[in-house]
Amino acid sequence: MKAHLTRSAARLPQSGFSLVITIALMVLLTLLAVGMMGLATVSLRKGHHVSTMEEARTNARFALEQAIAQLQKHAGPDQRVTAESAFGVSSDPDSAPSGVKHPHWVGVWRTTLEDGSPLILRNAENGGLHDAREDGDWDIENDLLTELVSGNESQLIYRSDRASDGEEMQLLVGPGSVGDSLTQDYVSAPKVRIGEDNKAGGEYAWWVGDLGTRANISTPDRFDGPQGDDIRRLQIAQDQSATAFGSDSELSNEERSKMLSPATLKVSEGLQDAVKQHYFDFTTDSESLLVDVREGGLKKDLTAFIEGNGETGEMESEGMAGVGLGQEDPIIGPPNDLAAEVMEDGSQAYRLNQISPTFGLIRHWAKRAEKLGLSTRQMSASFSPTRARDDDKMQSYGGQNLYPVEYKNRQQSDVQPVLTEGSIYYNISYFDTGSTDTRRKYGLRLHLYPRVVLWNPYNVALKVNPSMLGLQINGAKQVEIIVDNAGKEETLHYRMSWGNLLGTGGAFERWRRGSHYFKLAATTLEPGESVVFSPSGNMPYDQSNFGANLLTPSQRPDPTRSFYMDKRDDGDFLFEVAQSFPPDPRIVSDYLKAPGVRWREVVPGTAAGNVQQSGYTQADDYWMYWKPFPSSSASGTANLRTFASLPHGQYVSCAFQYGDEDELPVQWSDVDPVPMMESTQGGVVQQVPDRRTRDGFRLRWLNEHASNIMGSGSLAGTPHFQTATIANWNVRAAYSFRSAFENVTDVAPHFFGAYTRDLFDDAISWNQLTPRSSGGTAEGDPFDQPNAGQRRILFDLPRTGGELVSLGALQHLKFSELVWHPTYAFGNSLADPRISTDMTEPDRSERDNEWEGGWNRDTIGYSTDGRSNNPTTYNSDSWAQHARGLLEQTARDQDLIFDLSYELNYSLWDRYFLSTGTPSDKGAFLDDPVNRPLPNGRLQPTLSATEEDLADFHHAASALTLQGGFNVNSMSVSAWESLLLSSAGVRTDDNKVLFPRILEPKGKEWDGANPRSEAAWDGQRTLSRDEIRSLAESIVTEVRKRGPFLGLSDFVNRRLSLDETGKMGALEAALSTSGINQSFDDTWPVNNDETLPNYNHIDNIKDPTRIEQTLKPNSNAWGALGFVTQADLLQSLGPVLTARSDTFVVRAYGNAVDKNGKVLAEAWCEAVVQRQSDPVNPDKSGINPDVERNVDFGRRFTTKRFRWLHRDEI
Incomplete structure (x- = not known):
């Protein structure tokens, strides 16, 4: 049975297409007339004087209009994500999961609950942030708005996993597009009848393809060439590589500039076969808007905030779109009072608002580039700001901490x-x-x-x-x-x-x-x-x-x-x-x-x-x-x-x-x-x-000696000493002491934390710890005995010519002064092993976490043998009181322990971007965007862009588009491979790829073989093309497992879940399974298969093993310079990634049939459709949609290119 335009008993009449469009599109009629550049004009049939081919073409155009109308309705609003509907576990990352009959149908999901409320909400008393998906309040199937194929115009009827094959389906992507052998990639869509059965009329079908999930190989690398800038090419993935699709060599910018459509690739050497073989993997058309997919509205420009005076002011827009920033505003939770008012959970961050770092900290760190050049080899150490202590609250330190480091609302960075x-x-x-x-x-x-x-x-x-x-x-x-x-x-x-x-x-x-x-x-x-x-x-x-x-x-x-x-x-x-x-x-x-x-x-x-x-x-x-x-x-x-x-x-x-x-x-x-x-x-x-x-203290080594391991009392012989210091601790912390969440032993010297005392072992003997002499200096090693004199570099700094151009580079910034937070807090998303993976803060509904802010006698312990308070009587709160006093009793009001990585990623990746460049750079850019690009060379100005817009925190995103923006919901291995290969050949040979954490490393290239080599800790890790391919496959596996991602932070962050997705972010999981860091895992393994045993601690600690062993990374050496992390990838890829697409291809079909249903003529057409930054119904700001209206059509779609297709091209 054929599908019909409506599923009711009534049939559409044979004539009167204007009425059809009015009913189907309602208020979109006027919009489409402009957006289709005339293509939406529908000719009325004039009896038998019009040829059947013209009728077929009319129906094909009508199908195209229907497709664009559905795009506008469902994908026009900012708070939408799009992706092919082939999610699920698959044995082959290149293949859709079994049961998905139409893997290239594109689905649309809202990024909120049905009532518009956020999926992730904070409850300060019940574990911080929670994800509604874990409670079943959002589901990939039930919350699918539509699949962008014909037959779904009025309601969702056809789904990729349920649609029936047969005569009612029309082939729209077949051998003419993908070749004869790739039948699994054929795309069909339901036919919809126009008119009544047993009467002459016609049929149409359409399908929308997502171009944002494909690699745009026409995007030029504006910093390539003899006068190019390798630094910019390494800071950001400036292009996508055609070699992932079979090209013998990389495309030049000149070749890329001639790629007006995929058809032009047929004349490019080495890409003739790729046009069909990789039809769904690459494109020459994709452009992204800089929008906040999670909360709606355009993103805010942190470059403008940094380059300005640190105060942006507000803007007349609804919700978070109108919120400004100041240097004292906390990053975590609502940044200010206005944000607290508009955020549904704005009142729930009261236990993080003081301990959170501020936006001023980011600005201060980024400003270091003004005084530090790429050639600078030395600088004077700078220290964290201090203040007079609160004498009534700060205890311990032997009374010697009159000027403690400011650990609340930090605004200044240190080196x-x-x-x-x-x-x-x-x-x-x-x-x-x-x-x-x-x-x-x-x-x-x-x-x-x-x-x-x-x-x-x-x-x-x-x-x-x-x-x-x-x-x-x-x-x-x-x-x-x-x-x-x-x-x-x-x-x-x-x-x-x-x-x-x-x-x-x-x-x-x-x-x-x-x-x-x-x-x-x-x-x-x-x-x-x-x-x-x-x-x-x-x-x-x-x-x-x-x-x-x-x-x-x-x-x-x-x-x-x-x-x-x-x-x-x-x-x-x-x-x-x-x-x-x-x-x-x-x-x-x-x-x-x-x-x-x-x-x-x-x-x-x-x-x-x-x-x-x-x-x-x-x-x-x-x-x-x-x-x-x-x-x-x-x-x-x-x-x-x-x-x-x-x-x-x-x-x-x-x-x-x-x-x-x-x-x-x-x-x-x-x-x-x-x-x-x-x-x-x-x-x-x-x-x-x-x-x-x-007697003394040291940072934990990569391999602890046997005496410490065996002398651990009830934890003797367990892997409690196996801990990734860089991953799960903060090596730059100003404050390090026993927290309420530790794995602590029950015999002296009571091992715990990132620093340790030692039992007697030859490993810490005088001779074994004697440093080597180098250049007249005695050299040690932070993670091992000093005899090797290994130099271990971890962090870079913003520099002139190497400024902050990627949010991912914020991984180098120290966001916390507390030792139990991660060293690389931003960009990575490893689970904090102190907290349940379905939340971001300790659950205060449990008494252990609520009483005294969680720092109480049950979590800290106490002694009844004279070691608590005084020799004659004991005070069970005495140790806990001393612990709280180290940070001025702050634990009572603020959660000192929380998932800092998740919180930072959640706050920054969706709302903000970096336009890059100074005000003078932007003036030159507007004059000549091709030859005077911004450091992010993918950013291009809109036709109406002005210098004032580009320098404005609120308006910069309205004046820019992102060429080749890549949708993280892509399930194309080759597309991911193409993006990952962006730096191939930069500063190395063409078969090596770099994701440099350090832009100017001191050491040599390192291939990942021997992690004990100097280059593994001070050089540049290189990846082979085989490793890149393996990584791309692993990424797609994670995308299928976790997608669709409902925001960029949703992709970066681990899932707030108790299953495997709650342990780390998608890219980190892909790196783990790809084997790229296997040599580190083998040399310094962490046994994280089982939890540590619980035991009755003699000093009344209710749970002496609160750091969950199974949530630790696989290697003690996680985070070494040669250990590729998720943040390393994001430092390069972050400015390119989006969570939705704004460019789509539409294949439309129409025919004319006689009263017996015999097809008399057929027509096919194709259009590339682009979402623009212009709202259909703007709010008072003029740059964001008016979300207060009953219907939000979001931002305007326009037709970028149109062509008629021959049957052989299908």
């Missing part, structure tokens, strides 16, 4: 080194005092060997002023010393008291046993270099003028250079005798009665009940605190007040108890004591310190 290690080895010696008092014949001497490592993760040398390091370790160790008393060995016991006990600074007085302070010499850190600071000479440790305790990177650590102490300046004992009663009068503190022979650390037996009172516990706190001097001249006395008054640089706490009472000790075995040496008058010893004497 500073990273503190990766602070530790101390020690030796104990004796020396002849010359005293006649036999009890004081030999003095005890402590030798300290501090070691500090600063790492420069940037691709530019950093000049660093003098700085200071405070280091608090266990200063209450007990030692057993064997002396030789006239040939008889005797055992003596002492309790040591290192570091400052009581200061003399008034308000600065705190118990600081174990705290030491050093000055670090000024230095210049080369890109990727880790510098090891150690004592500049052998000298007494200055207990009041810390500036005298100088550490230098110009020489490697040596046992003959230490800071030594014979006594304490404050009168307390350095070595206090620990005897049983009655005391032995022959033994006095700080002295030996006979030469020492050997010694070892000891821990007294655990007393029942209160371990604090019994003296079993030792360390007051565990932290390292790096602070830079404001200027290069840092002479004079540097005392405790000096240190406290310096601005915050980086604070790392490895204290399980946050400094509340003494911590449990780590015990030596009773074998293998340390030989005791006699030191010289100058305090020199030759003996290398024992590995067990090392």
Whole structure:
């Protein structure tokens, strides 16, 4: 049975086409008359005087009008996405899933719920953002608006997975278009009868093809050629490669300029066969509008915001389209009051509005390009802004954080080194005092060997002023010393008291046993270099003028250079005798009665009940605190007040108890004591310190040593140490301490976090950690032992000639000062393993997450053995109180832990774009857009564009179009391959492709084979064409699985889901399955197959394994420079991608039949239709549709090209 124009019993009369159009198109009649450039004019039939061919052509034109009317109705509004309807799991990415009978039919979906409300909404008390698709409120089948084929004009009847084949279908794309062999790509559409059965009349059919999902190979690379700009070609995918479709070589810009239609490709060498074979893969017609698909309206121009004064003002448009920006506006949630009013969930971001970074931070970072050129090799380190602390709320830090780094609403970026290690080895010696008092014949001497490592993760040398390091370790160790008393060995016991006990600074007085302070010499850190600071000479440790305790990177650590102490300046004992009663009068503190022979650390037996009172516990706190001097001249006395008054640089706490009472000790075995040496008058010893004497903290290594793994108590032997530090932690964080979400062990030293203490292992022995010397500098390694001296570069900076031109480049910007956020927060979308994958914040409907903002005794823990609050009674909230106090009790009002990546992507990818270029660049661009392109060479001006428009935050998008914009819902492997090949041959040979995270890498090319090579961490990863093809296949697999994407952020982000799509974004998943990073996975694997075991923690932590192991990436080395990430791809591809198409091809058919249904004549035509930025019904702004009307037809479609087709061309 044939389809009819209407499905009711009534049939359309044979004549009167104007009435037909009036009924079918209603208010669109006038619009189409203009949009079709005359093609919408329908001739009335004049009896039998008109030939049957003219009648067939009239019906074909009518079919074309119907198609365009449906496009206008369904795809005209901004909040729509389009794609071929071949979604679903398929064994072959090049083939549609089974059950899809018409894979090239194009579907249209709205990006909202049926009532217009957002699919993703925030609930501050119930896990942050939630996706309605997970609740079944939106479904790919049920929420399909239409499939753009004939027969669906009045309602959705024909679907790609349900349409029946047979005589009622009309072939519209067949052997003349795709060849004889690709029958699976043939396209048919239902025939619709015009007129009544058994009477003369006609039939029509039409189909709309989506050109935005195809690669536009006519788009020129405006930066190619002898005078081209390789930087711009690497920053943005400026074109799509024809070699993906069989071309022997890349097309020149001249060849591209002649491609007026796909038919012209038949004369291009190497592309004759491609015209049919890749009919659905490439095009010469596609152009995208810069619209916000998720919320509607044109995108806002962040380039205008950056280049302007940081305040944009508002605009008269409905919804988010009218919202402006200011530098203080938070990125996450509604940026300002107007946004909060118009957003349906605008009142629900109150737990993120202070902790969110601001748009001013982006502007400040982008502005760095004005002072940093591409040839700049060195810059002075710049530091995060600080402010006076809130004395009533900020606790811990030993009272030494008077000027903390601003972690709320950050507006200024920093470029500073990273503190990766602070530790101390020690030796104990004796020396002849010359005293006649036999009890004081030999003095005890402590030798300290501090070691500090600063790492420069940037691709530019950093000049660093003098700085200071405070280091608090266990200063209450007990030692057993064997002396030789006239040939008889005797055992003596002492309790040591290192570091400052009581200061003399008034308000600065705190118990600081174990705290030491050093000055670090000024230095210049080369890109990727880790510098090891150690004592500049052998000298007494200055207990009041810390500036005298100088550490230098110009020489490697040596046992003959230490800071030594014979006594304490404050009168307390350095070595206090620990005897049983009655005391032995022959033994006095700080002295030996006979030469020492050997010694070892000891821990007294655990007393029942209160371990604090019994003296079993030792360390007051565990932290390292790096602070830079404001200027290069840092002479004079540097005392405790000096240190406290310096601005915050980086604070790392490895204290399980946050400094509340003494911590449990780590015990030596009773074998293998340390030989005791006699030191010289100058305090020199030759003996290398024992590995067990090392105390301190370091960034986790790619491979942790066996002692830490096996000494993890209830987590011994589990993969809890396997963690992707760059992926799941923030290596540039100013604040690092135990959070409410950790995998924490139950025995000392209580492993947790991105930084760790160490159990005794040869891997951390003096010799194993001795740095290599390079150019007169002792070099370390942030992620391994320092003997290889690997330079590890991670970040680039905006530069003149390499400005911020892609949102993807924001991956280099540090968006947070907190260690539990990801290092590369933007552009990537790995699940935060601390949070359920179907939400973005902890669920506050659970008491553990609501009480005290989630930082409470159940999540932090408490002790009942004297280690919580005081030795006599315990306060179960004491540790949690200290934890909250590190960030001024902010946890009570703000969610410190949330999925930062998801939130940033959600806020930025749909609403904003970068027009690129300075105001002067745009003036030249308008004068000559071909020869004076913007840095994003794909952007072209509209006919009405003005300089004022291009410089305006709100209007820039109305004055530009994006040539060759690529719809991420594309399921064409070859189209994706073509886009991915854009940089093939740029700075390398034609068979290699680059996605450079760093535009000017220091190292060599790296092919992905050996991840331990230097180039894997400081060079340029190259991809082969086979790897690109594999990646394209994997991308399409993810698109079929996850699509349609209802916005660009929906494509970038992981899905808010409990299934596999909730673990990472589509591109990240494709990279994982493609094997591009396999060598990293094999060399530094993460066992993420199973969750870590839960256990009953002795210190009442309700869940001591809250970081979900199965949500970690596959490699500890995720994020290495040679490890290709989703953000690396988006840095290049992001400016090209869209979530919808604006260019379509229409194939239309009409015939004339006699009263018996015999076909008398047939006609085919084809038109390319383009959506314009002009609204059908503009609002007061003139550039956005008036969405307050009952019917929103969106933006106007016009016909770009029309032609009649011969039967053989079908």
